[in-house]
Amino acid sequence: MNAQSPKAATPPRFSATFDPQAIAEIQRAAATGIYDIRGGGAKRKLPHFDDLLFLGASISRYPLEGYRERCGTNVVLGGRFASKPIELKIPITIAGMSFGALSAPAKEALGRGASAVGTSTTTGDGGMTDEERGHSSILVYQYLPSRYGMNPDDLRRADAIEIVIGQGAKPGGGGMLLGQKISPRIARMRTLPEGIDQRSACRHPDWTGPDDLEIKIEELREITDWEKPIYVKVGASRPYYDTALAVKSGADVVVLDGMQGGTAATQDVFIEHVGLPILAAIRPAAQALQDLGMHRKVQLIVSGGIRNGADVAKALALGADAVSIGTAALIAIGDNDPSLEDEYRKLGSTAGAYDDWQDGRDPAGITTQDPELAARLDPVKAGRRLANYLSVLTLETQTIARACGKSHVHNLEPEDLVALTLEAAAMARVPLAGTSWIPGHHDPKTDLT
Amino acid sequence: MRSVDLEESSVRELNGELHRLTPETNETRWVIEHPQGKHAIACGLDAPVTVEVKGHVGYYCAGMNKHATIVIHGNAGVGVAENMVSGEVRVKGDASQAAGATGVGGLLVIEGNASARCGISMKGIDIVVKGSIGPMSAFMAQAGTLVVFGDAGEALGDSIYEARLFVRGSVASLGADCIEKPLSDEDKVILRRVLERAGLSAGSDGGPDGFRLYGSARKLYHFHIDNVDAY
Numbered sequence: 001m002n003a004q005s006p007k008a009a010t011p012p013r014f015s016a017t018f019d020p021q022a023i024a025e026i027q028r029a030a031a032t033g034i035y036d037i038r039g040g041g042a043k044r045k046l047p048h049f050d051d052l053l054f055l056g057a058s059i060s061r062y063p064l065e066g067y068r069e070r071c072g073t074n075v076v077l078g079g080r081f082a083s084k085p086i087e088l089k090i091p092i093t094i095a096g097m098s099f100g101a102l103s104a105p106a107k108e109a110l111g112r113g114a115s116a117v118g119t120s121t122t123t124g125d126g127g128m129t130d131e132e133r134g135h136s137s138i139l140v141y142q143y144l145p146s147r148y149g150m151n152p153d154d155l156r157r158a159d160a161i162e163i164v165i166g167q168g169a170k171p172g173g174g175g176m177l178l179g180q181k182i183s184p185r186i187a188r189m190r191t192l193p194e195g196i197d198q199r200s201a202c203r204h205p206d207w208t209g210p211d212d213l214e215i216k217i218e219e220l221r222e223i224t225d226w227e228k229p230i231y232v233k234v235g236a237s238r239p240y241y242d243t244a245l246a247v248k249s250g251a252d253v254v255v256l257d258g259m260q261g262g263t264a265a266t267q268d269v270f271i272e273h274v275g276l277p278i279l280a281a282i283r284p285a286a287q288a289l290q291d292l293g294m295h296r297k298v299q300l301i302v303s304g305g306i307r308n309g310a311d312v313a314k315a316l317a318l319g320a321d322a323v324s325i326g327t328a329a330l331i332a333i334g335d336n337d338p339s340l341e342d343e344y345r346k347l348g349s350t351a352g353a354y355d356d357w358q359d360g361r362d363p364a365g366i367t368t369q370d371p372e373l374a375a376r377l378d379p380v381k382a383g384r385r386l387a388n389y390l391s392v393l394t395l396e397t398q399t400i401a402r403a404c405g406k407s408h409v410h411n412l413e414p415e416d417l418v419a420l421t422l423e424a425a426a427m428a429r430v431p432l433a434g435t436s437w438i439p440g441h442h443d444p445k446t447d448l449t
Numbered sequence: 450m451r452s453v454d455l456e457e458s459s460v461r462e463l464n465g466e467l468h469r470l471t472p473e474t475n476e477t478r479w480v481i482e483h484p485q486g487k488h489a490i491a492c493g494l495d496a497p498v499t500v501e502v503k504g505h506v507g508y509y510c511a512g513m514n515k516h517a518t519i520v521i522h523g524n525a526g527v528g529v530a531e532n533m534v535s536g537e538v539r540v541k542g543d544a545s546q547a548a549g550a551t552g553v554g555g556l557l558v559i560e561g562n563a564s565a566r567c568g569i570s571m572k573g574i575d576i577v578v579k580g581s582i583g584p585m586s587a588f589m590a591q592a593g594t595l596v597v598f599g600d601a602g603e604a605l606g607d608s609i610y611e612a613r614l615f616v617r618g619s620v621a622s623l624g625a626d627c628i629e630k631p632l633s634d635e636d637k638v639i640l641r642r643v644l645e646r647a648g649l650s651a652g653s654d655g656g657p658d659g660f661r662l663y664g665s666a667r668k669l670y671h672f673h674i675d676n677v678d679a680y
Contacts (some may be wrong), residue, residue: 034672147570151513152495154531190593191572191573193610193670196575196671203545205566205569205588205589206546206550206569215489219489219509219512222460223464224490
C-alpha cells in the first residue's frame with residue numbers, strides 16, 4: 001500500500017476532551033494571563049425543563065375549556081409578615097438587574113413592560129433611580145452586600161425588599177462592574193471614583209449566618225414599619241437548607257436562582273462550574289417549605305433559564321409560586337437582535353452568542369453606559385415588546401394548565417409531569433416517562449434507613 | 450420629655466412612635482429605659498430629635514438614622530448606626546463588630562473601643578473612636594473619615610477606596626492597597642472639623658499632628674495581573 005495515498009491518510013480528529021473551545025481558551029489564557037470575563041449564565045448543556053413533559057388530561061383527568069373556562073394566574077407575595085403584601089397579575093417577575101449593568105433606557109423599558117402586564121421589576125447592585133421607580137408600578141428593592149446607594153427613603157418607597165445573598169451565575173461571588181461602565185452618574189450613586197474597576201463585596205458587611213440574618217430582617221422590618229414583603233435571594237447551591245434557613249430567619253419570599261441565570265459580568269469559570277441548574281433545585285426548596293408547613297405561605301420564586309410558558313408551567317408544577325426572568329427579558333427588549341449582526345461581528349461575536357455585557361459596547365444599547373449606544377434603545381417600543389413577551393408566557397402557561405385541568409396555574413403539581421431522562425427524573429423527582437421509577441427517590445414511609 | 454420603658458413597650462411600638470414624628474415635632478427629647486440588649490432600637494428615625502438609651506443595646510441600634518441624635522448609655526451590639534445617613538450617634542461604652550458599617554453620612558462617636566470591621570464599607574460617615582478598633586476595620590471603605598485615638602487591629606483599610614483613616618496609636622498591619630500618607634494641611638482641617646463635631650480635641654500630646662493618616666494607594670483600582678498577589 002502506498003503510504004502517501006490520500007485514502008490511507010489519517011483524517012484530522014478533534015479530541016473530545018481538548019475540543020476546539022477548550023483549545024481556544026488555553027490559547028487565550030496563555031496570551032493574556034487573565035481569566036475570561038463575560039455576561040450571561042451557564043452556556044453548557046444542562047438538565048433542564050426540556051427534559052420534562054406534561055401528561056395532560058386523560059380519562060381520569062378533566063381538562064378545562066381553553067377559551068371559556070378561567071385559569072387564574074395571580075400571585076400574592078409577602079402575606080406571611082408584611083402588612084402590605086403585593087399581588088402580581090402574572091406569576092412571572094423581572095429579576096434584579098442594576099442601573100450600571102444596564103442602561104437607563106433598558107431599565108425604563110423593563111419597568112414599562114412589566115407594569116403593562118401587572119408584574120414587578122427589581123433594582124440591582126447600584127441603588128434605585130427615580131426613572132426606575134417612576135416606570136415600575138411594583139418595584140422590588142435589592143439589599144446587597146455592597147449597599148451601593150442604600151438609603152431608608154428608597155427602602156420605604158419600594159414595594160418589597162430583596163436581601164441578596166447570592167445569585168445563580170455565581171453563588172459565593174460578588175459583583176463586578178468594569179471601569180468602562182462607571183460613568184459619572186454611576187460613580188456618584190455608588191460613592192466611587194469614576195472609571196475604576198468596581199468589585200462589590202460577596203458577603204454582607206454587618207451580618208453573618210442565619211441567626212444574624214434573622215436580626216437583619218427584623219431591623220429592615222422595623223425601619224419600614226413591617227409593611228414591606230421581605231424576600232431572601234440565594235443562588236442554587238444547597239436549596240433545601242438555604243430555603244429552610246431563610247424561612248427560619250423570617251423571610252416572606254425565597255428567591256432561588258439556578259446557574260443558567262445571567263450576570264452582568266463574572267468569570268466564565270465561575271459561571272460554568274459553580275452552582276446547580278434550576279431543575280435540580282426546585283424540588284429540594286419546595287420540600288423544605290413543605291417540611292416546615294410553609295409551602296404557599298412563604299412563596300418560592302425560581303429563575304435561571306426560563307424561556308417560554310412551558311418552562312413557567314414546569315417550574316410552578318415543581319412547587320414554585322412564581323418565576324423570574326432576566327436574560328429572556330433582555331432578549332425581548334432587543335439583546336442579540338439579528339438586525340445588529342454586522343456590529344456583533346465587529347465585536348468578534350455574532351447575534352445569538354453575544355455575551356460581552358461587561359465591556360459596555362452593546363450595540364443594542366442595553367448593557368452599556370455609552371450615551372450614544374444607550375440612545376439607540378427606545379424604551380417605549382422595547383417596553384411594548386417585553387409586555388408582548390410576558391403576555392405570551394402567561395398564555396402558554398395557562399394553555400398547559402388548562403390541558404391539565406387546572407383552574408389556577410398554582411394547581412399544577414409534580415403528578416402532572418414525567419421526565420425524558422434519568423437525570424431529569426432524579427432531579428425533578430418525577431417518574432421517567434413510561435415508568436413509575438423516580439431514580440434516587442426514597443419514600444420516607446418505607447425507607448427504614 | 451417622653452420616656453418609654455422597654456419592659457412595658459415593645460421595640461416595634463417604640464419605633465412606630467418615633468417614625469411618626471415629623472420635622473416640626475415638639476417631642477424632641479426621648480428617654481428609653483431598660484433596653485436590655487434588644488435589637489433594632491431607634492432604627493430608621495427621620496426627625497431632629499434626641500433619644501437617650503439608658504443601657505446596653507443589641508444589634509443595629511440607630512440603623513439608617515437620619516437627622517436624630519441618639520445617645521447610648523451603655524454598650525452597643527453589632528452594626529450600631531449601620532448605613533446612617535445623617536445625625537449623630539454616640540456610644541458611651543464599647544461597640545461590637547461592624548460599627549457604622551456602610552454609613553453614608555452623619556457622625557458616630559464611640560467613647561470606648563470598637564470591635565472588628567469598624568467602618569466596614571463606609572460611604573461618607575465620620576466615625577470617631579476614643580479607644581481602639583479591631584481587625585479588618587474600614588474594609589472597602591469608600592468615603593468618610595475614621596478617627597481612632599487608640600490602636601487599630603490587623604488589616605486596617607483592606608481594599609480601601611477614598612476614605613481617610615486617622616490613627617493615633619499603633620496599627621497592627623495594613624490591608625491590601627492601604628498605605629500611610631503624609632498629613633497635609635487639608636487633612637488636618639478635616640481631622641479638626643470631625644473632632645470638633647465630636648466634642649473632642651486631639652489631646653495635649655500633639656493635636657492633629659499626633660495622628661497618622663492611612664488611605665488608598667489606588668493600585669488596585671484597575672485589575673491588573675501583576676497585582677494578583679495582593680488579592
